[in-house]
Amino acid sequence: MVSKSKLLEINNLGKSFGGNWAIKGVDITVRKGELLGIIGPNGAGKTTLFNMVTGFLKPTEGIIRFKDKDIANLKPHNICNIGIARTFQIVKPFGNLSVLENVTIGVLRYERDVNKAKEIAREKVKLVGLEKYMDTTASSLPLGHRKRLEMARALATDPEVIMLDEVMGGLNDDETAEMMNLVKTLHNKGLTILLIEHNMHALMSLSERVVVLCYGKKLADGTTDEISSNQEVIEAYLGSDDDAEN
Numbered sequence: 001m002v003s004k005s006k007l008l009e010i011n012n013l014g015k016s017f018g019g020n021w022a023i024k025g026v027d028i029t030v031r032k033g034e035l036l037g038i039i040g041p042n043g044a045g046k047t048t049l050f051n052m053v054t055g056f057l058k059p060t061e062g063i064i065r066f067k068d069k070d071i072a073n074l075k076p077h078n079i080c081n082i083g084i085a086r087t088f089q090i091v092k093p094f095g096n097l098s099v100l101e102n103v104t105i106g107v108l109r110y111e112r113d114v115n116k117a118k119e120i121a122r123e124k125v126k127l128v129g130l131e132k133y134m135d136t137t138a139s140s141l142p143l144g145h146r147k148r149l150e151m152a153r154a155l156a157t158d159p160e161v162i163m164l165d166e167v168m169g170g171l172n173d174d175e176t177a178e179m180m181n182l183v184k185t186l187h188n189k190g191l192t193i194l195l196i197e198h199n200m201h202a203l204m205s206l207s208e209r210v211v212v213l214c215y216g217k218k219l220a221d222g223t224t225d226e227i228s229s230n231q232e233v234i235e236a237y238l239g240s241d242d243d244a245e246n
């Protein structure tokens, strides 16, 4: 039996695109309530990993278990229904709909009463700090707000695990600080969080543990202190980024 604290188990995961392995032999265990950072140079396989866990890509090989259940062949909406939500690197709100409508659509997956669904959606919008923009059309929001809307849309599905793909990408310093606070708030509420982030300062200060991918392989897995002082990681990745000193 799987230990109670293990929520997500990835074993020997691999994805080949036309014979080229984007990910190969990756093992990752995520425990309930953990905030796990995932780093790696461009093309390391981070988004491919997220796409496999959330059902957008079928693994070529390997096992993905969520609460002891094999989910590797489930469709994205089934994976969402069992409690794993994600954001996308490129945010994809329904541009013509309001903030509240965008989030309500997610809640309607499990709450069929529209008024109740709107009430739940309002709470999610407040949680991400967009309460002043409930009725604003999504396409007219600045990027920082659209990223938070993307978070609210993921939260609307009432997930146990949320996978955040570069939610700080393209944000200015103030927006980044706000997003970091939001991630901390969600973590403090008990959500399990997987975070892909190129902003090394943000990732290192938020994460409890960090997995490093490099050319599709897992190069390291440890605490932020272990990762920052790992010579292989420094050579393969951190050493090429001035932010690594943070």
Ligand SMILES: Nc1ncnc2c1ncn2[C@@H]1O[C@H](COP(=O)(O)OP(=O)(O)OP(=O)(O)O)[C@@H](O)[C@H]1O
Binding pocket: 017, 021, 022, 040, 041, 042, 043, 044, 045, 046, 047, 048, 049
């Ligand atoms: N649909 C696809 N078809 C072919 N190759 C792909 C596909 N998706 C990803 N790849 C390749 O797989 C490798 C890993 O890509 P992936 O986007 O997962 O990396 P990443 O670590 O998320 O990169 P970045 O930090 O730039 O977002 C890359 O070599 C990429 O070109």
